[in-house]
Amino acid sequence: MTSTHSTAQVRVRGQARRTSVLPASEGTRPISAPRLIQHKKEAFWFYRFISIAYDQLLNPQQYTEAMREDALETADLNSRHLKVVDVGGGTGFTTVGIVKHVDPENVTLLDQSPHQLEKARKKEVLKGITIVEGDAEDLSFPTDTFDRYVSAGSIEYWPDPQRGIKEAYRVLRPGGVACVIGPVYPTFWLSQFFADMWMLFPKEEEYIEWFTKxxxxxxxxxxxxxxxxxxxxxFGLIIGCAVTGVKKDHGDSPLQLGPKAEDVSKPVNPITFLLRFLLGTLCAAYYVIVPIYMWMKDKIVPRGMPI
Structure with missing residues (x-):
């Protein structure tokens, strides 16, 4: 990974400050490192089961409505007439936030999971949007199509996040804004262990580098x-940051990439697949327990003291 220095606008606890971002190549885990439930087939089956209670069980812990509104501020949804795509939008939780600012007929929701999308179709507030099954790393839309690209809680499942962000650039019109909302690598050793085992938790500087490249x-x-x-x-969060960038020129990204990291058409060993899936699900349980633990500590530890 080529080293680049960038500057990010980082807001911590409601306060904004200028922060110099370190080169992504210093102390970063290899993006190619094997992780459980990061590949598309594993993610497909993972969401086949958790889609049953996704909005009721997982989202309220990791990605609240307040967090959604806070993140979508960065997408600059300043007109009802913007053409917006929500990539990896699942049950449409983030899409619900988008249609507060944009007319539904101008919004497209894309996800690879038909089970998640079925939940989105049942939401009355999302009537009128376009719903598409598709791959975040290989979007079916023409170049220069959308004014805004939003993706929340999806990048952690992409085998090649650089390819997905390159696609975000391609489908945007000049002046369009991409907003990727995702997890950030934790600093606590046990959280790091489960993050490395489960799926992709990028460092902040990696997000910056992917957008810049x-x-x-x-x-x-x-x-x-x-x-x-x-x-x-x-301790780490499934949703930890919102990163935005602006496309200035017409056309595709100047970045050239090789073949996809994962070919979903290739057969998989069912025993290996099952073991990876079960281990990954156990790792996911840690990130269900952590927010409950943090909520309890927030109730116990006096205000003003770190937890």
């Missing part, structure tokens, strides 16, 4: 987290 300008990063978290980076 894809050709985006005015790249900014904003930290987000549940209100009961104090010291967000210590």
């Amino acid at each position: 894809a050709g985006f300008e005015d790249v900014k990063l904003k930290r987000i987290g549940p209100k009961w978290y104090r010291g967000v980076r210590r």
Whole structure:
């Protein structure tokens, strides 16, 4: 990974400050490192089961409505007439936030999971949007199509996040804004262990580098987290930051990439697949327990003290 220095707009606990971002090549885990439930087939089956209670069980812990509104501020949804795509939008939780600002007929929701999308179709507020099954790393839309690209809680499942962000650049019109909302690598050793085992938890500087390499300008990063978290980076979050960039010119990204990291058409060993899936699900349980633990500590530890 080529080293680049960037500057990000980082907001911590509601306060904005200019922060120099270190080169992504210093102390970073290899993006190619094997992780459980990061590949598309594993993610497909993972969401086949958790889609049953996704909005009721997982989202309220990791990605609250307040966090969604905080993150979508960075997408600059300043007109009802913007053409917006929500990539990896699942049950449409983030899409619900988008249609508060944009007319539904101008919004497209894309996800690879038909089970998640079925939940989105049942939401009355999302009537009128376009719903598409598709791959975040290989979007079916023409170049220069959308004014805004939003993706929340999806990048952690991409085998090649650089390719997905390159696609975000391609499908945007000049002046369009991409907003990727995702997890950030934790600082606590046990959280790091489960993050490395489970799926992709990028470092903040990696987000910045991916956007910059894809050709985006005015790249900014904003930290987000549940209100009961104090010291967000210590234990890790499924949703930890919102990163934005602006496309300045027509056409595809100037970045050239090789073949995809994962070919979903290739057969998989069913025993290996099952073992990876079960282990990954156990790792996911840690990130269900952590927000409950943090919520309890928030109730016990006096205000003003880190937890």
